[in-house]
Amino acid sequence: MKYLLPYMKKFTKESILAPLFKMLEAMFDLLVPLVVANIINTGIAARDTAYILGQCGLLILMALVGLGCSFTAQYFAAKAAIGTSTGLRHQLMQHIQKLSFTELDSIGVSTLITRMTADVNQVQNGVNMFLRLFLRSPFIVIGAMVMAFTIDWGAASIFVIAIPVLAVIVFGVMKLTSPMYKRVQQKLDAVTSATRENLTGVRVVRAFGREEAEAERFAQANGELNEAQLKVGRIAALMNPMTYVVVNLALIAILYVGADKVNNSTLLSGDVVALVNYMSQILVELVKLANLIVLLTRAVASLGRVATVLDTETSMHYPEKAEAAESADEAVAFDHVSLTYKGAGDESITDISFRAMKGQTIGVIGGTGSGKSTLVSLIPRFYDATKGEVRLMGRPIADWPHDELRDRVAVVMQRAQLFKGTIRSNLLWGDMTATDDELWAALETAQAAEFVRQKPRQLDDPVEQGGRNLSGGQKQRLTIARALVSKPDVLILDDSASALDYATDAALRRALRELPETTTTFIVSQRTSSIRHADQILVLDDGELVGCGTHDELLTTCPVYAEIHESQFRNDHAKGGAQA
Numbered sequence: 001m002k003y004l005l006p007y008m009k010k011f012t013k014e015s016i017l018a019p020l021f022k023m024l025e026a027m028f029d030l031l032v033p034l035v036v037a038n039i040i041n042t043g044i045a046a047r048d049t050a051y052i053l054g055q056c057g058l059l060i061l062m063a064l065v066g067l068g069c070s071f072t073a074q075y076f077a078a079k080a081a082i083g084t085s086t087g088l089r090h091q092l093m094q095h096i097q098k099l100s101f102t103e104l105d106s107i108g109v110s111t112l113i114t115r116m117t118a119d120v121n122q123v124q125n126g127v128n129m130f131l132r133l134f135l136r137s138p139f140i141v142i143g144a145m146v147m148a149f150t151i152d153w154g155a156a157s158i159f160v161i162a163i164p165v166l167a168v169i170v171f172g173v174m175k176l177t178s179p180m181y182k183r184v185q186q187k188l189d190a191v192t193s194a195t196r197e198n199l200t201g202v203r204v205v206r207a208f209g210r211e212e213a214e215a216e217r218f219a220q221a222n223g224e225l226n227e228a229q230l231k232v233g234r235i236a237a238l239m240n241p242m243t244y245v246v247v248n249l250a251l252i253a254i255l256y257v258g259a260d261k262v263n264n265s266t267l268l269s270g271d272v273v274a275l276v277n278y279m280s281q282i283l284v285e286l287v288k289l290a291n292l293i294v295l296l297t298r299a300v301a302s303l304g305r306v307a308t309v310l311d312t313e314t315s316m317h318y319p320e321k322a323e324a325a326e327s328a329d330e331a332v333a334f335d336h337v338s339l340t341y342k343g344a345g346d347e348s349i350t351d352i353s354f355r356a357m358k359g360q361t362i363g364v365i366g367g368t369g370s371g372k373s374t375l376v377s378l379i380p381r382f383y384d385a386t387k388g389e390v391r392l393m394g395r396p397i398a399d400w401p402h403d404e405l406r407d408r409v410a411v412v413m414q415r416a417q418l419f420k421g422t423i424r425s426n427l428l429w430g431d432m433t434a435t436d437d438e439l440w441a442a443l444e445t446a447q448a449a450e451f452v453r454q455k456p457r458q459l460d461d462p463v464e465q466g467g468r469n470l471s472g473g474q475k476q477r478l479t480i481a482r483a484l485v486s487k488p489d490v491l492i493l494d495d496s497a498s499a500l501d502y503a504t505d506a507a508l509r510r511a512l513r514e515l516p517e518t519t520t521t522f523i524v525s526q527r528t529s530s531i532r533h534a535d536q537i538l539v540l541d542d543g544e545l546v547g548c549g550t551h552d553e554l555l556t557t558c559p560v561y562a563e564i565h566e567s568q569f570r571n572d573h574a575k576g577g578a579q580a
Helices: 003-009 011-044 050-098 103-106 109-133 136-151 153-200 202-207 211-238 239-263 269-311 372-377 400-408 425-426 438-443 450-454 471-487 502-512 551-557 558-579
Strands: 330-338 349-357 361-366 388-391 409-411 488-494 520-523 537-542 543-549
Touching: 003 011, 003 050, 003 136, 011 050, 011 109, 011 136, 011 269, 103 109, 109 136, 109 269, 109 551, 109 558, 136 153, 136 330, 153 202, 153 211, 153 239, 153 269, 153 488, 202 211, 202 471, 202 558, 211 239, 239 269, 269 349, 330 520, 349 372, 349 520, 349 537, 361 372, 361 409, 372 488, 372 520, 372 537, 372 551, 400 409, 409 471, 425 438, 425 471, 438 450, 438 471, 471 488, 471 502, 537 551, 537 558, 543 558, 551 558
Parallel strands: 361 520, 361 537, 409 488, 488 520
Antiparallel strands: 330 349, 330 388, 537 543
C-alpha cells in the first residue's frame, strides 16, 4: 500500500466524495421499503388512490435522486482510480528504466509487461470498486438490520442470526481464495512469456516447422492457467449459492414469524413486505461485498507483484557529476576484468586486460559464445564487472554520470531495433537537436543514404514497429546511422553489419575510417575481413583473451585467429571457384 497511498492522496477529494455519494444513494435505498410499507398499510388498506400516487411519486423522485448520486459517485471513483493507476504505472515505468540489465534479465520481460498492464489494471479496478462499495455495502447491511428493528424486534432477531452466518461464509471463501489468486497470476506470466516468445520468433518457428511444438507448449501453459483458474473459481462459486441458501432460509423464517404476527394483529402486512425487502437488500449487498472482496483480493495480489518490482533496487548507481580528470590518450582500458552473469555458475569473460587509445579501431573476434558481446557491453556499463576495472577516458566507468556516459558511448546492438515512427524520428534518438545535414551525413557514413533517398518521403518515410517494413540490411544501416548522429567518442558495432553484403560492408569500413581522429571504434565481427585493418584485434576464446595485435601479427602468433581466417579464406576461394 505504500506505493498506492501517495497517489490516492492526490485524489483525496474524489476518494471522499465517491463513498459519500454512495452512502447517500444507500440512504434512499433504505427508505424504499418503508414507503412501500406505507403504500400497503395505509393507501391500499384505505383504498386511497391519491395517497398511493403520492407515495409512488415519492419513490420515483427518490430513484432519480439516487441515480444522480450513483452517477456522481461513479465519476469520482473512476477519476480517483484511473488517476491512481496512471501514477502507479508511470512510477513503475520510471523504475524499470533505472534497473540495470542484470535486474531486467532476472525479472524477465514478460513478467514486467504483465506487471505494467494486467496487474496495474487489476489494481485500478480494485480501487474503483473499493471506493464505490466499501462503505455502501456494510452501511446497507447494518442499516437494513437497524430499520428491521424499528419495525419489529421479534422478526428482526432473524437478521441478527443470518448476518453473522453470511459473514463467515464470505470471509471464509475469501481466506481460501486469496493465495490461490496469486498462483493464477503466476500462471498468467507463463502464458504471456510463451505468447511473447512465439510471436517474437514467429519467423524462426515457421522456418523450423515448430508450429505444433509451440502450440503444445502454449497449450501446456494455458492449461495450467486454466486449471488454476477453475480451481479457485470452484471455491469462489460456492459463495453465491451458500449465501442464497442462508438468505432464503431467513426469508422463510421472516414470513413464518410475520404471518403469525399478522394473524395476531401485532404486525401489519406491509411491515412484513418491508422486512422481506430488507432481507433481499442484505442478500444483494452481501453478494456485492463478496464479489468486492474477491476483486480486492486479486487487486492486493497484483499490487504486491507491482511492489516486488518497485522494491527491486538497481545494482548500478551513478554519480551526479564526474570528479576525476580524463586521460589525454586513453579511450578504453580493461584491467584484469572478469564478469559472471547473475545466476550463472561460470565466468563469461575471465581476466581481460587491454588498452584502446583515442582514434583507434579495435576489432573483436572469436567463436560463438566466446564473450565478444559481453566484453563490449561493459564499456557502456550495461553490466558491472565482477572483478577488475573498466576505464573510459582514463576514468573508472563507475565514476561517470549516466547522461554523460551515454553521450560518450554509442552502441549498435547485434539485433537491429527500430521504433514506430519515421526514419527521422529514429535517427533523432542519437541527438534530438541534429539538423537534416547531420542526419544525411550519418546516413552517408552508414551506407544508408541511397535507399533512404529512394523512399517517397525520404527522412519522413514511415517506419513500422520493429522496422518490419525494412530489410535486415536496411535496419542495420539505420541503427548504425542513429549511433553516428550522436557523434560519440566511442562507437561500438556489435556484429551490426552481419546482414550486409561484402561490398557494402567494405564501403562502411572505409567510411568509418574517415570519422574524427578522436573517435574510437569497436567492431565485433565474425569475419576477419571486416576487422583486418583494425589497429588492434582482440581474439576471444571461451571468455579468455588469447590474442591481441594486428591482423598480420595474429596470423603468426595466435592459432585461434589463424584458424578462423584460414577457414573463411578457404570458403571464400571455394565460392569463387564454384562461381567461375
